[in-house]
Structures are given as structure tokens and as C-alpha cells.
Amino acid sequence: MQLTNKRLEWDQFLEIRREILNSWPTGQEVDLEEAIAYQSKIPDNRRFAKKLETAKQEGITLAQPRAGVALVNEHIELLRYLETEGEADLLPTTIDSYTRQNRYNEAQAGIDESRSVGRSMLNGFPAVNHGVVACRQVVESVISPVQVRHGTPDARLLTEISLAGGFTAYEGGGISYNIPYAKDVPLERSIRDWQYADRLVGYYEERGISINREPFGPLTGTLVPPCISHSIAILEALLAAEQGVKSLTLGYGQCGNLTQDVAAIRSLEELADEYLSRFGYQDTVVTTVFHQWMGGFPQDESKAFGVISWGAATAALAKATKVIVKTPHEAMGIPTKEANASGIKATKQILNMLKDQPLMQSQELTEEKELIKAETRAILEKLLEFGEGDIAVGTVRGFQAGVIDVPFAPSRYNAGKLLPARDYYGAVRLLDFGNLPFGEDIKEIHREKIAQRGKTEGREPSFQMVIDDIYAIGKGMLVGKVR
Amino acid sequence: MQLTNKRLEWDQFLEIRREILNSWPTGQEVDLEEAIAYQSKIPDNRRFAKKLETAKQEGITLAQPRAGVALVNEHIELLRYLETEGEADLLPTTIDSYTRQNRYNEAQAGIDESRSVGRSMLNGFPAVNHGVVACRQVVESVISPVQVRHGTPDARLLTEISLAGGFTAYEGGGISYNIPYAKDVPLERSIRDWQYADRLVGYYEERGISINREPFGPLTGTLVPPCISHSIAILEALLAAEQGVKSLTLGYGQCGNLTQDVAAIRSLEELADEYLSRFGYQDTVVTTVFHQWMGGFPQDESKAFGVISWGAATAALAKATKVIVKTPHEAMGIPTKEANASGIKATKQILNMLKDQPLMQSQELTEEKELIKAETRAILEKLLEFGEGDIAVGTVRGFQAGVIDVPFAPSRYNAGKLLPARDYYGAVRLLDFGNLPFGEDIKEIHREKIAQRGKTEGREPSFQMVIDDIYAIGKGMLVGKVR
Amino acid sequence: MVEEKKQLTLVLGVIGADVHxxxxxxLEYAxxxxxxxxxxxxxxxxxxxxINAAVETNANAILVSSLYGHGEIDCRGLREKAVEAGIGDIKLYVGGNLVVGKQDWQAVEKKFLAMGFDRAYPPGTMPQEAIDDLLMDFGFVQKC
Amino acid sequence: MVEEKKQLTLVLGVIGADVHxxxxxxLEYAxxxxxxxxxxxxxxxxxxxxINAAVETNANAILVSSLYGHGEIDCRGLREKAVEAGIGDIKLYVGGNLVVGKQDWQAVEKKFLAMGFDRAYPPGTMPQEAIDDLLMDFGFVQKC
Known part of the structure; x- marks a missing residue:
């Protein structure tokens, strides 16, 4: 079966579907008509897409934590706590690592051991093992809309169970849940598997049920230049829209420089609208998600509050539709529910205080936006060229050729030739462009900005600079400057 | 003796001095020559003025907490903790409220009771009662420079003891430590008493010992428009410079709107340079201090971290020379040392992360700066006119006439006719101008901006709007909007 | 009911060396x-x-604020002074940041009630709460 | 000296189920x-x-990274496998977040040396340190 960016034929979809639902016993619980009847009873105020759309119209930013534990009752308790004490606007259900690798037997062992030792032995909620009824218990036990967040290259069964289970939003994508999350899953396979997930969402949409879809924005979370994550977000938006997805939330992970971060969020929305409209997807609604700092955190909780708060402030100033919240326990591993709630409360305080600030405007911001747009367009146009107009084909070929390339990704299907580094002001630039299809004008901007930093530090730009930048936040700085 | 902005005659100074040093037994410990010999041995790296000047050159922001307890050893322990665990760049010694009112007998009772109950019964360090030797113990026990912070209308004895005690910076001023801190101290008296304090600092300067002086910027800390605090900061800068003060740190309390706050810090430094140079004080060094939110705080500590962090971010983006740090216990009263250190650590994390951001630039920022400058100049020029060129005389007459007026001040020498309120974007504007000498052009800007807010809330601007704004931050908002 | 309320006279002030x-x-406005x-x-x-203001105005209640942490020292003996002045049964309310440092509110409240205050309010109390309490303590039925 | 260094071959990798x-x-770059x-x-x-990579490339040293806390389980027996494969005297270095939770580094280092590693590095080690150690362990004199 040749990969192409075309809507999956229904027969073909059903054929795959039979196989998928048979791959684990809980697959048998899914009855599509019954699921649609169930979802259609969930009112607008508890639907993810609707709440995001309203926030976008009001120009406010919603706060959403990450959270998931092994057992159903404990997971419900956790979400309720984050909703009431934490004042979360949107809720998550983070899936455990075994489920992400389709290792349901090991997930089951984790569930059993969690029951016997009385604490969660899994780093998330194993939704496939728990099945449809348990998922419905979860979403019914809270007032806010709940999204499934994971990191699964082949998420077809999880998608079936999640949607039948009443979740109204779903993270992931064929590129963003492969390249940073796997070592040797071919892109053709993950894109095709995510076409299935998107087709299912598209079918729900056809039946009048809005399901929000969110490509995973931050990728490897380490010095990813906006043009890279923007390109992938837009590729996945186009792939999803082709399958009938209507509500898209595109993401970006905080780099740390205010101007670049605001420019990134604003340009992401504008670029997405541009490409979706160009390819004829007129009725999709694009919202944005800003991820608080995804790199290493300070061990100290007060300092972690500082990092969290700066992320919240940037999200508010960029007027992102939602912000994904870190916790003061970030450096220590999986947080307690109290620490999780603390992160949300600090974030909400800032979001509320800053909701009245006007949108930033300056010459620098405009220039940064235009640069990001020019870079992203250069990549996307080259991929379209590679795919002879087919963006799915172009994506696979483009990754092979390294014209789209994610820094520090584990996948062998990623060229891994880029070298990002911060400029003097902390914005992420490129020291080595690998095979990115940038013109000399763009390259010259990067070279100049990195040279400016090199000059003030009295050293030639090199990989040592990249290393210093990666270590910087752990040392309380943004730029790994030599002074 | 007629008040005038002229350097105190030395004979006159010495005459007052005898009386002052006799007013409480510890005054006898002060020997000016011995004090100068002591101060001259304090190296540059432990001098406040030097550290501020270096920070200004490097474009970085230093963090300073507030702290003070009744007993010497406990106070030393507190400062050491804030220096090592809290990573404070600059240290304080906050003076208790009885000492601020020259009520040394009551301060003594507080010391005695603190000893017997084993916890501080005073809200600060009673430096006068403890005397010169104890103060030297304090400054010698830490590495960072230490400033005395208080709120004393007549601080002459405290100044003598503080400087002989080895402190290298001193907060206060004849207006900023009277109008917000006293009920019925005449301005003539407090200005004259602070001329004495400034003259003493000036004398140390003549002997080659640099002592930093800081007028108290935030005043009542409640919806004070920048032009009001700027006018008073510049008045006190001129009064201090005339007495020979060379190192001046001018302050401003966070209002909450980013553009207004950055514009305030930048315009404060520019205006001060303008007026100091105009009156011939060429060799003064002006640095700035940004006070994190001085109004009501949320009870919840995580939310308080949000408020603190936003203050830290604004200070860094405004490139203030130092920031005065709040604590997550702010809503509960005087903090534990752990809470105090937490506030500094969150602040420092943000200052370090943001030190590389470029100075903000935008049309809005330029306009806001120009507005603040026009307002401040209008007030200062009217005061000069009232004083027939003498700024001390002009200040007294100006307060009488209400052409300079501090919102919510307790002093009966303050007109108290201003009504500030936030505009739609959270910037502090004026609802009632009292007798401020603003032209119609300035007034129209305020009226328009407040009308814009009133319209979106569907209510006429009124005192209820002011009350809503005062409570807003405690409720997690900046603007007390009715929605 | 508005008529009746007008007859209640309150003495309001911030005690000690506190300038907040x-x-x-x-509070005056509310x-x-x-x-x-x-x-x-x-x-x-x-x-x-x-005490003098309460005697002169024949007040029904004294409302003491203390925001700077010295409330414990400053408020001690106020009830006794009221008794001496012949207004021993006047209502005494107190509120604010009453003590230095973070302390358990129940303990702080107990301390101030033991000092002779009728009601004590923690930091962050909204004026309406005291208004409601005044109406209740003086027997006005609330319309809610 | 640059010529000589080029003869040293290092096998580099992240062990176990770790995707960091x-x-x-x-490290590769450095x-x-x-x-x-x-x-x-x-x-x-x-x-x-x-082991296979080391045998195939006739490597001088194996450098193992582990960032996710399971290093102790994942590294156990590596020296024995090297011996079995006939490269028992190859240098084995290990570094990263080697154990779950915060533990005393001396104890962790001792544990890994006892497992047969020649050197172990704590979290936050800069690459230059390992480079210097390699040069020293293989007898290259350092110029500074």
C-alpha cells in the first residue's frame, strides 16, 4: 500500500479496524455506533474543541497539566484534585510508557503490581488495558474536558478506545510521535497509522462530534528552532485535515527568548491558516498550545516556580490558546498531585494577571515573525516539491534528504545534521543548517546573530557553544555564555 | 530656621548633631572620625554603591529581600540564610516600626519580650537600641553589602548609628518616609531632618566613603501612578545631591502592566539624569530599583510565587539595577526565613534567565515613556515655580496646594484628592486629577483610557472601580473588571 | 432596615505605630x-x-485594624481601658496581620478573644464579612 | 599527536530502553x-x-551512557560479555544519571567500578573530562 495524503477509503479503514480491535481484548468493547451515541450526549461545555474556540475568541489562555496514574480510581482522584485545588481549565490523561509501545501485557503487570503495592508503578494511565467503560468513568467524574496525551507511534487501538471512552481531545501525530519517541519506526508506517487515527476522528466529525487533535509541538524539547516544529505541526495539520479533522491545536515548546517565543506562537497560527486554506481545508479551526520549558529544570522548587512562571508569562503575552504546565517537582521525576496543582496555580495567577496586557508589537517581533515564516515556507515548499504535490510522500522523502530535520532526535529516519545554538539574546538559531533548504539570505541572518554572540564571548561558534546552551538552564541561565 | 534647598552649614550640622546623639544613650557610641576610619576599611566588593554601579554597567538586575528581627544573633542568622540559601545579591536590615517612630522605649520592651518568649516580637531590627557595635557585628557577619531600610520621618539618630555601624546604603527621604509613613509630621520638618541625614552621607562622601542613598519609591504601594513616585524620587534626589550625596538609587513600585512598568523604570533614570544635570549635580550616579508588587497578595503560596515571578520578569525586562523581592508568605504577614529565601530564589532564576533579553522597544513603550515624562515635568516645573526656584520650598507649598499628591497616604499634609484606577490594559491612570497641574492634553489621555475600560465593563468609572482594582491581585487578577 | 443600620456608630482605626x-x-468607604x-x-x-472617640460619639463598636505584626502588643489591655472608661460592654472587633510570622489562625484568634475582643479576622477578610457580622451581632435580620 | 589520537576507536551508545x-x-560530536x-x-x-560493535571495529574503548535511572540493571554483566567475546581488556567507561533517585556519588562510582568499569562519571560531567581521561589512560601526554 503506497503512502499518499489521501483520505483513507472506508472499506480499507474497516479492514484495518477489524485487525486493530482484535489485537487486544478491550478492542471488542468498542462499538462505533454506540460510541457516537455516547459522545453525542457530551454537552458543549465539556467538549475540548468548544472550550478552546471560546478561549481563542476571548483572547485568553487556558491552563492544562500533565497527569496519569495506573489505576482508575486513583486517576479520577488525581484529575478531580487538579480541577478543584489546582484550578486547571483543561484536564489530561497521560498514558504510560508500556501502552505507548503497544506492550499491553507489561502494562497489565504494572496495573497488577500497582494494586498490590498500593502506589502507581506506571508513569501514566493504561487506557487500552482499562478499556472503554473505565475511560467513561474518568471523563464523567470531572467537569472540565479531558484530553489523552501520550507518545505512541502506533496509536490506532488507543484512539479507538479513547474516543469510545468519551475523551474529546487527542494528542499526537505520525511525525511528532515517531521521530522524538522511537529509534527505528519507519515514517511511512507511523504516518499511515496516524492517518487511521485521524480518519477515525474525521468520521466522528462527520457524525457531528467534535474531537480536538493536537500534534505534539516540542518534539525533542531541546533547542528546536521554531521553523522545525512549525513545519512538522503544519504537515500534521494538513495530514489530519485531509482525513476530516476540523479542530486542530498546534504546539510550540518555549525556547526562552520572549520575542522569538511570541513570534513563534503568532506565526504558527498564521502559517497554519495559510496552508490549510491553500489546500482547501476551509472549515478547520486552528488554536495554539505553548509548552512551558521542556528542557532540564532546577532541582530547587522555588527556582522551578521561576521557570514555570516565565513560561506562563510568555504564553499569556503570546496569547496562546492554552499552556501546558510543568510542576516544581520537574527535576525530581513524576510529581505529587500537590506539586502538580502548585504549578497550575502559579501559572493561573500569571495568566489571570496578564490576560489584560495588549498583544506585544514591535519592529523586532515583526522581523522575527517574518523570519520564522520564510524559514517554514522554505521547508514546506521543498517537501511539496519532493512529494510532487503530495505532502505525505514529500515528508518521507524530505526526512530522508534531511531537508526537514529535528535536532537531537533518536530516530534513525531523521538526518540529525542540524546544530542549533542560542544567539546573544537567547533566541535559538542554527550553527549548522544540515540540508535545510534555506536561501543565503536566511542563512546569513543566522550566521550574523551567532557571530555576534561569538564575538562578545571571544570564541568561534562551535559545538561547545551548543553544549553550554544545553547545560545553561540547569545552571540558572538561558544562554550558556562564557564570560 | 527657614527651609531651603541649600547645603547645611557645618556649624549648624554639628549643633543639631550634639542634640541628636544625646537623645538616646547609644548615640554616645558614635565617634565620627572613628566611624570614618571603620567605614574606609570596608572594601569595594562589600560596598553597596559599587555593586550597584557594576550591575548597571553590565545591564543586569540584582535581587534584594526585606528582613529584620528583634535580636542581633537571630538577625545575623537570618541575613546569612538569605545570603547562602536565598542567594541574595544585596542584603537588608529592615528596622522595626517603633524605632521608625523614635519610640526607643517601646522598641526596648519589644527586645526584652523577644528574649523572654524566644521569638521576634518586633517587625524589624531596632538598630538604635542595639547600637553601633551590634550593627558592625551584623555587617561583618555577611559577605554582601547591607542596606538599612525603614520608614522613619526623623531618622537622624538612626542614620548616625547606621553609618557608624558600617551599613553602606540607606533608604528613605523627607517626603517618601513622611507622607506614606506618618500622620501628622509637617513636611518642613521631615525634609529638614532628612537634609541632616543626607548631609551626614555627603560628609562621608567628602571623606572618600561612598554611601548609597535610596528614596522610597513605592510610597503607599497602591495604584500610585508613575508620575507621582517619579516626581518625589527626583525631588529627593535633588535634595540629597545638594547635601553631597553621590550614589542614588531611585525606586518605583510595580503597577502590573508591562509596558507602563518598563516605561516607568526607563523614564525614571532619564528624568533623574536630566534634572540632576540641569541643577549642576554632575557626578552623581543614578541607579534604579523596581519593587515587586506592593499591594495585596494571594493567600495561596503557589499563586504568590506567580505574583513574585511576574515582578521579577518585569524588573529584568526593564533592566532595573535591583529588584526588591516579596515572599510567598506576603499575604500572611512577616515571612519565615525559608519563605523569604524562596522568594529570592524564584526571583533570581528569572533574573538569570532573562538577563540576556534585549531591552524592550515599541511604539507603545515610547509613547508611555513620553507620557510619564510629560506628567512628571509638569509637576516638577510647577513645584519649582511655587518655590521660586527652591525645590524644598516648592515641595512644601506644592503638597499644600495638592499639585503633588499621593493616593491613599495617611499624612494630613497630603491633599489626598487623587483617584487612580486601571485602564483596560491594566495601566494605572487617573480618574480624579485632584489639583495636579496637568494640561488638557494629558488629562484627555487618561480620560479616554479609563472611559475605554468603563465602556467594556458597562459601568461609569467610580470609587467602586478603585476598590475592585485594589482587591484584584488578591483575587488573581490585575484589573478589577466586572464581566 | 437601612434606617436602623444608620443608628449604629463604629469607631474605625489602625492601632499603634501602624501607618497602613x-x-x-x-473600610471607611465600605x-x-x-x-x-x-x-x-x-x-x-x-x-x-x-476609647475617647467611642465615648465621645457614643459608639456601638470599635473596629481595630493592625497590619504590621505588632497587633499582639498594641491591643493588649484595650478591653480593660474600655471598662475603666465606663463602656465595658462595647463590641470590640480586630483584624489584619495580627502577629509577626505565619502562625496558626485558630491560635491567634483564641489569643485575641481571650484579650477581650468579640471577633477577630484573619488577613484577607473582605469588608462584607465584618458588615454581616455587625448586623448579626446587633440583631438585624439579614435580607440576603 | 593528532595523528596518534586518530587511531583510537570508541564505541558510543545509550544502553537499555533509554531514548535520551x-x-x-x-558526546559523538565532542x-x-x-x-x-x-x-x-x-x-x-x-x-x-x-560488544559486537567493539569487536567489529576493533575498538579501544566502550563508552556507555544511561540517563533514565536503570543503569545499574542495564550495565550488569557487560565486562563478562566482553571477556566472553575475547575483548576482556577493552576500556569500559560509563556515565549519566546511573541510578534511580539521588544517591551518594562515591557509592555509585564504587558500584560501577566493581562491575568492571574503568571509569564512571556523575551527572553533569562535561565531555572534555572524559577526553582528558582517555588521553591519559591511553598514554598520550597532554600538552597543557
Whole structure:
């Protein structure tokens, strides 16, 4: 079966579907008509897409934590706590690592051991093992809309169970849940598997049920230049829209420089609208998600509050539709529910205080936006060229050729030739462009900005600079400057 | 003796001095020559003025907490903790409220009771009662420079003891430590008493010992428009410079709107340079201090971290020379040392992360700066006119006439006719101008901006709007909007 | 009912060496708006000033604010002074940041009630709460 | 000296089910820049992959990274596998977040040396340190 960016034929979809639902016993619980009847009873105020759309119209930013534990009752308790004490606007259900690798037997062992030792032995909620009824218990036990967040290259069964289970939003994508999350899953396979997930969402949409879809924005979370994550977000938006997805939330992970971060969020929305409209997807609604700092955190909780708060402030100033919240326990591993709630409360305080600030405007911001747009367009146009107009084909070929390339990704299907580094002001630039299809004008901007930093530090730009930048936040700085 | 902005005659100074040093037994410990010999041995790296000047050159922001307890050893322990665990760049010694009112007998009772109950019964360090030797113990026990912070209308004895005690910076001023801190101290008296304090600092300067002086910027800390605090900061800068003060740190309390706050810090430094140079004080060094939110705080500590962090971010983006740090216990009263250190650590994390951001630039920022400058100049020029060129005389007459007026001040020498309120974007504007000498052009800007807010809330601007704004931050908002 | 409330006279002030004026202004505004007669003696008010103002105006209640942590020292003996002045049964309310440092509120409240206060309020109390309590303590039925 | 260094071949990888790729890339770059021949087997590498790569490339040293806390389980027996494969005297270095939770580094180091590693590095070690150690362990004199 040749990969192409075309809507999956229904027969073909059903054929795959039979196989998928048979791959684990809980697959048998899914009855599509019954699921649609169930979802259609969930009112607008508890639907993810609707709440995001309203926030976008009001120009406010919603706060959403990450959270998931092994057992159903404990997971419900956790979400309720984050909703009431934490004042979360949107809720998550983070899936455990075994489920992400389709290792349901090991997930089951984790569930059993969690029951016997009385604490969660899994780093998330194993939704496939728990099945449809348990998922419905979860979403019914809270007032806010709940999204499934994971990191699964082949998420077809999880998608079936999640949607039948009443979740109204779903993270992931064929590129963003492969390249940073796997070592040797071919892109053709993950894109095709995510076409299935998107087709299912598209079918729900056809039946009048809005399901929000969110490509995973931050990728490897380490010095990813906006043009890279923007390109992938837009590729996945186009792939999803082709399958009938209507509500898209595109993401970006905080780099740390205010101007670049605001420019990134604003340009992401504008670029997405541009490409979706160009390819004829007129009725999709694009919202944005800003991820608080995804790199290493300070061990100290007060300092972690500082990092969290700066992320919240940037999200508010960029007027992102939602912000994904870190916790003061970030450096220590999986947080307690109290620490999780603390992160949300600090974030909400800032979001509320800053909701009245006007949108930033300056010459620098405009220039940064235009640069990001020019870079992203250069990549996307080259991929379209590679795919002879087919963006799915172009994506696979483009990754092979390294014209789209994610820094520090584990996948062998990623060229891994880029070298990002911060400029003097902390914005992420490129020291080595690998095979990115940038013109000399763009390259010259990067070279100049990195040279400016090199000059003030009295050293030639090199990989040592990249290393210093990666270590910087752990040392309380943004730029790994030599002074 | 007629008040005038002229350097105190030395004979006159010495005459007052005898009386002052006799007013409480510890005054006898002060020997000016011995004090100068002591101060001259304090190296540059432990001098406040030097550290501020270096920070200004490097474009970085230093963090300073507030702290003070009744007993010497406990106070030393507190400062050491804030220096090592809290990573404070600059240290304080906050003076208790009885000492601020020259009520040394009551301060003594507080010391005695603190000893017997084993916890501080005073809200600060009673430096006068403890005397010169104890103060030297304090400054010698830490590495960072230490400033005395208080709120004393007549601080002459405290100044003598503080400087002989080895402190290298001193907060206060004849207006900023009277109008917000006293009920019925005449301005003539407090200005004259602070001329004495400034003259003493000036004398140390003549002997080659640099002592930093800081007028108290935030005043009542409640919806004070920048032009009001700027006018008073510049008045006190001129009064201090005339007495020979060379190192001046001018302050401003966070209002909450980013553009207004950055514009305030930048315009404060520019205006001060303008007026100091105009009156011939060429060799003064002006640095700035940004006070994190001085109004009501949320009870919840995580939310308080949000408020603190936003203050830290604004200070860094405004490139203030130092920031005065709040604590997550702010809503509960005087903090534990752990809470105090937490506030500094969150602040420092943000200052370090943001030190590389470029100075903000935008049309809005330029306009806001120009507005603040026009307002401040209008007030200062009217005061000069009232004083027939003498700024001390002009200040007294100006307060009488209400052409300079501090919102919510307790002093009966303050007109108290201003009504500030936030505009739609959270910037502090004026609802009632009292007798401020603003032209119609300035007034129209305020009226328009407040009308814009009133319209979106569907209510006429009124005192209820002011009350809503005062409570807003405690409720997690900046603007007390009715929605 | 508005008529009846107007007959209640409140002495309002900030005790000791405390100069926190903002809350005092808001309380004056809120109590006045609520229909009480407010005698505001302002900031830095001594115990004597509270008692004298209450005697002179024949007040029904004294409302003491303390925001700077010295409330424990400053408020001690106020009930006794009221008794000496012949107004021993006047209602005494107190509120604010009453002690130095973070302490358990129940303990702080107990301390102030033991000192002879009828009600004590923790930091962050909204004026409406005290207004409601006043109406209740003086037997006015609330319309809610 | 640059000539001589080029003869040293290093096998580099992240052991177990660990996908942390950032540090791996940093090390590859730093060791290559320093003049070594680097055979990078990447993330999620098994013990067998390390040994096979070392045998095939006739490597001088194996450098194992582990960032996710399971290093203790994943590294156990690596020296024995090297012996079985006939490269028992190959240098074995290990570094990263080697254990779950915060533990005393001296104890962790001792544990890994006892397992047969020649050197172990704590979290936050800069690549230059390992480069210097390699040069020393293989008898290259350092110029400064």
C-alpha cells in the first residue's frame, strides 16, 4: 500500500479496524455506533474543541497539566484534585510508557503490581488495558474536558478506545510521535497509522462530534528552532485535515527568548491558516498550545516556580490558546498531585494577571515573525516539491534528504545534521543548517546573530557553544555564555 | 530656621548633631572620625554603591529581600540564610516600626519580650537600641553589602548609628518616609531632618566613603501612578545631591502592566539624569530599583510565587539595577526565613534567565515613556515655580496646594484628592486629577483610557472601580473588571 | 432596615505605630456605603484615641485594624481601658496581620478573644464579612 | 599527536530502553572533534550491540551512557560479555544519571567500578573530562 495524503477509503479503514480491535481484548468493547451515541450526549461545555474556540475568541489562555496514574480510581482522584485545588481549565490523561509501545501485557503487570503495592508503578494511565467503560468513568467524574496525551507511534487501538471512552481531545501525530519517541519506526508506517487515527476522528466529525487533535509541538524539547516544529505541526495539520479533522491545536515548546517565543506562537497560527486554506481545508479551526520549558529544570522548587512562571508569562503575552504546565517537582521525576496543582496555580495567577496586557508589537517581533515564516515556507515548499504535490510522500522523502530535520532526535529516519545554538539574546538559531533548504539570505541572518554572540564571548561558534546552551538552564541561565 | 534647598552649614550640622546623639544613650557610641576610619576599611566588593554601579554597567538586575528581627544573633542568622540559601545579591536590615517612630522605649520592651518568649516580637531590627557595635557585628557577619531600610520621618539618630555601624546604603527621604509613613509630621520638618541625614552621607562622601542613598519609591504601594513616585524620587534626589550625596538609587513600585512598568523604570533614570544635570549635580550616579508588587497578595503560596515571578520578569525586562523581592508568605504577614529565601530564589532564576533579553522597544513603550515624562515635568516645573526656584520650598507649598499628591497616604499634609484606577490594559491612570497641574492634553489621555475600560465593563468609572482594582491581585487578577 | 443600620456608630482605626492607610480608606468607604455611621480616627491611633472617640460619639463598636505584626502588643489591655472608661460592654472587633510570622489562625484568634475582643479576622477578610457580622451581632435580620 | 589520537576507536551508545538522544549527540560530536574515531550505536542499545560493535571495529574503548535511572540493571554483566567475546581488556567507561533517585556519588562510582568499569562519571560531567581521561589512560601526554 503506497503512502499518499489521501483520505483513507472506508472499506480499507474497516479492514484495518477489524485487525486493530482484535489485537487486544478491550478492542471488542468498542462499538462505533454506540460510541457516537455516547459522545453525542457530551454537552458543549465539556467538549475540548468548544472550550478552546471560546478561549481563542476571548483572547485568553487556558491552563492544562500533565497527569496519569495506573489505576482508575486513583486517576479520577488525581484529575478531580487538579480541577478543584489546582484550578486547571483543561484536564489530561497521560498514558504510560508500556501502552505507548503497544506492550499491553507489561502494562497489565504494572496495573497488577500497582494494586498490590498500593502506589502507581506506571508513569501514566493504561487506557487500552482499562478499556472503554473505565475511560467513561474518568471523563464523567470531572467537569472540565479531558484530553489523552501520550507518545505512541502506533496509536490506532488507543484512539479507538479513547474516543469510545468519551475523551474529546487527542494528542499526537505520525511525525511528532515517531521521530522524538522511537529509534527505528519507519515514517511511512507511523504516518499511515496516524492517518487511521485521524480518519477515525474525521468520521466522528462527520457524525457531528467534535474531537480536538493536537500534534505534539516540542518534539525533542531541546533547542528546536521554531521553523522545525512549525513545519512538522503544519504537515500534521494538513495530514489530519485531509482525513476530516476540523479542530486542530498546534504546539510550540518555549525556547526562552520572549520575542522569538511570541513570534513563534503568532506565526504558527498564521502559517497554519495559510496552508490549510491553500489546500482547501476551509472549515478547520486552528488554536495554539505553548509548552512551558521542556528542557532540564532546577532541582530547587522555588527556582522551578521561576521557570514555570516565565513560561506562563510568555504564553499569556503570546496569547496562546492554552499552556501546558510543568510542576516544581520537574527535576525530581513524576510529581505529587500537590506539586502538580502548585504549578497550575502559579501559572493561573500569571495568566489571570496578564490576560489584560495588549498583544506585544514591535519592529523586532515583526522581523522575527517574518523570519520564522520564510524559514517554514522554505521547508514546506521543498517537501511539496519532493512529494510532487503530495505532502505525505514529500515528508518521507524530505526526512530522508534531511531537508526537514529535528535536532537531537533518536530516530534513525531523521538526518540529525542540524546544530542549533542560542544567539546573544537567547533566541535559538542554527550553527549548522544540515540540508535545510534555506536561501543565503536566511542563512546569513543566522550566521550574523551567532557571530555576534561569538564575538562578545571571544570564541568561534562551535559545538561547545551548543553544549553550554544545553547545560545553561540547569545552571540558572538561558544562554550558556562564557564570560 | 527657614527651609531651603541649600547645603547645611557645618556649624549648624554639628549643633543639631550634639542634640541628636544625646537623645538616646547609644548615640554616645558614635565617634565620627572613628566611624570614618571603620567605614574606609570596608572594601569595594562589600560596598553597596559599587555593586550597584557594576550591575548597571553590565545591564543586569540584582535581587534584594526585606528582613529584620528583634535580636542581633537571630538577625545575623537570618541575613546569612538569605545570603547562602536565598542567594541574595544585596542584603537588608529592615528596622522595626517603633524605632521608625523614635519610640526607643517601646522598641526596648519589644527586645526584652523577644528574649523572654524566644521569638521576634518586633517587625524589624531596632538598630538604635542595639547600637553601633551590634550593627558592625551584623555587617561583618555577611559577605554582601547591607542596606538599612525603614520608614522613619526623623531618622537622624538612626542614620548616625547606621553609618557608624558600617551599613553602606540607606533608604528613605523627607517626603517618601513622611507622607506614606506618618500622620501628622509637617513636611518642613521631615525634609529638614532628612537634609541632616543626607548631609551626614555627603560628609562621608567628602571623606572618600561612598554611601548609597535610596528614596522610597513605592510610597503607599497602591495604584500610585508613575508620575507621582517619579516626581518625589527626583525631588529627593535633588535634595540629597545638594547635601553631597553621590550614589542614588531611585525606586518605583510595580503597577502590573508591562509596558507602563518598563516605561516607568526607563523614564525614571532619564528624568533623574536630566534634572540632576540641569541643577549642576554632575557626578552623581543614578541607579534604579523596581519593587515587586506592593499591594495585596494571594493567600495561596503557589499563586504568590506567580505574583513574585511576574515582578521579577518585569524588573529584568526593564533592566532595573535591583529588584526588591516579596515572599510567598506576603499575604500572611512577616515571612519565615525559608519563605523569604524562596522568594529570592524564584526571583533570581528569572533574573538569570532573562538577563540576556534585549531591552524592550515599541511604539507603545515610547509613547508611555513620553507620557510619564510629560506628567512628571509638569509637576516638577510647577513645584519649582511655587518655590521660586527652591525645590524644598516648592515641595512644601506644592503638597499644600495638592499639585503633588499621593493616593491613599495617611499624612494630613497630603491633599489626598487623587483617584487612580486601571485602564483596560491594566495601566494605572487617573480618574480624579485632584489639583495636579496637568494640561488638557494629558488629562484627555487618561480620560479616554479609563472611559475605554468603563465602556467594556458597562459601568461609569467610580470609587467602586478603585476598590475592585485594589482587591484584584488578591483575587488573581490585575484589573478589577466586572464581566 | 437601612434606617436602623444608620443608628449604629463604629469607631474605625489602625492601632499603634501602624501607618497602613489603604485598607482603612476602603473600610471607611465600605461601612459608610453599608449604612453605618463611621468615625474614622485613621492610622497610628493609640488605645486612648479609640476609647475617647467611642465615648465621645457614643459608639456601638470599635473596629481595630493592625497590619504590621505588632497587633499582639498594641491591643493588649484595650478591653480593660474600655471598662475603666465606663463602656465595658462595647463590641470590640480586630483584624489584619495580627502577629509577626505565619502562625496558626485558630491560635491567634483564641489569643485575641481571650484579650477581650468579640471577633477577630484573619488577613484577607473582605469588608462584607465584618458588615454581616455587625448586623448579626446587633440583631438585624439579614435580607440576603 | 593528532595523528596518534586518530587511531583510537570508541564505541558510543545509550544502553537499555533509554531514548535520551541529546547527550549522545553531544558526546559523538565532542569525541570526533577531539580526534577520535567514533562508532555511535545510538540510543536503545543492548549489551550485545555494544560488544559486537567493539569487536567489529576493533575498538579501544566502550563508552556507555544511561540517563533514565536503570543503569545499574542495564550495565550488569557487560565486562563478562566482553571477556566472553575475547575483548576482556577493552576500556569500559560509563556515565549519566546511573541510578534511580539521588544517591551518594562515591557509592555509585564504587558500584560501577566493581562491575568492571574503568571509569564512571556523575551527572553533569562535561565531555572534555572524559577526553582528558582517555588521553591519559591511553598514554598520550597532554600538552597543557
Amino acid at each position: 492607610a489603604v485598607g482603612n480608606r476602603i 461601612f459608610t456605603e453599608a449604612g453605618f455611621k463611621v468615625v474614622n480616627i485613621g492610622v497610628m491611633a493609640s488605645q486612648e484615641e479609640f | 538522544a541529546v547527550g549522545n549527540r553531544i 569525541f570526533t572533534e577531539a580526534g577520535f574515531k567514533v562508532v555511535n550505536i545510538g540510543v536503545m542499545a543492548s549489551q550485545e550491540e555494544f
